[in-house]
Amino acid sequence: MTLSDLGVGSTVPLRQLGRLMLEWRNRSGLSQARAAELLEMGATSLARLEKAEITRVRTGVIKEACGIYGVPEDIAEGMVRLAQQAKVKNWWHSYRDLMPKHLDVYVGLEAAAAGCVTYQPELIPGLLQTEEYDRALLCARWPNEPAEERDRRTQIKQHRQVAITRKNRPLDVDVVIGEAALRRPVGGPMVMARQLRHLADTSTRDNVSIRVLPLRAGFPGGVSMLPFVILDFGTPPPGAPTEPLVVYLEGMVGSMYLEDQDDVRIYYSAHETLRQAALDEAASRNLLRRIAREYAP
Template structure:
């Protein structure tokens, strides 16, 4: 865990993971890659594990050239190296990760073991294709239909992390009741989405609970949507990565909190919402009633 005056570990780990994956994809060993870019094996290993606080840009560029990384991804790798010098206790990133192969949130979610999310529209991991299409089309109003469909396809593919049979991510979704009444895509789309939520919430790794209007502000404030990502421990009981809180920017830079106090605060908020939420059976009943009302 970083202290307030240390560079952010998040971009360092993301850059290290990216460089390791493209090296392995190119078939090069750590020894050989280090030799070809004139680095020591130890230096390259520290880069790949996020152990370097200040990267030399020429090293990152040389590695990307060696691994035949696309120019856009090379630019993003260089930007991550620069972001590693950020010293704020929270990390803000914006406009850098639109490419699916280098999307920070997507990579973090895919490597997480447990996600706790509070949302006021249906979480992307549980959206139907039509619901996702309506949300994406509204946000990317000027994009072509082909681009919209590509984004929908990518969103649906990402859902595999919670639906796969082998070691799926554990998802705990606290969904505000407003999501059931905010009509996205029309009544037919909403009916299908409500039925989908009722069915997919039966999966053993998914817990879905509705936070009702009647509870007001569970934690005494309007905190907005958030996601807590926990990454579990390795074979020796050590944290794989520090827990993160992800706050979607909605037009502003996304925020990633990894300071212990910030993460603990959002765990407390999630606990307050959970204590006031409907249980899982009640939630499925409410979802089915909502589906019937939209289908009528």
């Protein structure tokens, strides 16, 4: 099964291809400037290819680079396949006019992930938001946006959520949500009631774990943690390149992707600390249903 069979699109193949291009250029002993000269391309263009900062890759360039770098035939064939997979257009490409670049990258990674570990202290995680909860947030953020554009924004979230319910390799989700997210009203009492019931119902799925961090837990680990997501891409098929775990930190004007193993380990440890301080899954489900009744009996 290929990445394109899974509906991954360009993000992951480009990242894998970029890492391989950089690795084999370094093995060849060529500087970036000299390699770009041999490939008859700008050094900036080669740098962007190695960093996966481009949207289109010419397979001819990859074949030529493999020859110059001395890449073994079987690996070269795999690199060409990655370049071909990077051309596949998937659902989120039709929404690029609405998504900032960092979210475009994230959606592609999320679609390829096998597991998602996340902490959200004040907001319901996007993968678990109901449509009306999402719409309420969108109305507050873009109050003057035309209705048809807002409809398209809600479709982005709905497409992403299919990852949890899809029959083929559903996404494993392990979530810790701060109690503040349940108490902070979005869209009114009925919207919140339905949102919390949706969380409770979704938490019964085998591939979903939802735990609530109660306010009384204070600050586990002695720090105030900002939201984060850890994406795990599972074990690749034999011969396929490995995609390293990624920590995603979203910001208002940009986002960070951490791949260093030490950084990933720190966030996994932080999530485990939060998870241990949170209510267990059954108690969390009961709390969700109780607070839902408080909003709308």
